[in-house]
């Protein structure tokens with residue numbers, strides 16, 4: 400079995416109603432790798448993350464991951480409306496039994512890292528969509544998870560906010576060097592963040608192409624205007640068009 404923090408071997412998934420969502424998916428995510436999956440809507444991407452986290456059980460195949468230490472960032476920020484930013488960020492550490500001082504320190508560091516200083520005492524309703532997502536990232540960060548799963552976290556925000564959140568995500572990855580598995584519809588987001596991009600076919604999802612992303616970290620926004628960046632995005636896009644057919 401692989402020694403990577405996250406590994407899928409021949410994973411297939413058929414739902415009880417007969418819907419075949421995934422077919423024979425195999426790949427690893429090593430520490431310090433940021434792997435993104437792009438694929439047509441409904442091809443099984445979320446199903447794969449749910450299998451990784453243990454929310455769903457695969458019909459066949461093997462998954463290797465330490466489930467006690469997974470960070471999961473959802474499509475919605477899922478903050479508790481009656482808690483301030485600080486108390487929301489402390490929530491996971493609280494549930495994991497950290498003492499008061501320890502979780503205050505973890506929350507302060509995480510809030511700093513996502514750039515929410517000054518907003519600790521605000522409630523979610525007074526935050527923008529991007530800030531809520533930052534608070535959600537910070538909450539996950541407090542556990543310092545070696546494996547980070549991102550289920551299309553920035554799909555609901557506008558383009559500029561999305562690019563800013565991409566910057567925060569890069570800073571987190573550059574600092575923490577977790578094993579990251581990210582799902583998105585955005586090809587430029589995939590290439591900008593990742594060490595590797597896998598393209599998934601329409602349902603049942605299979606990996607049909609993989610691209611190594613050669614750009615060094617730390618990455619800067621100017622990279623988005625680099626000709627090599629555009630070329631790689633073009634290749635992924637072409638492969639994705641094939642995956643739709």
Ligand code: ADP
Pocket residue numbers: 414415416418419420438439440441442443444445446447602
């Ligand atoms: P993606 O994240 O790529 O958009 P999903 O993983 O959410 O796709 O879904 C993959 C396919 O499996 C879709 O066709 C979806 O309708 C189907 N599906 C998801 N959950 C269930 C379920 N509980 N029962 C039956 N079919 C499901």
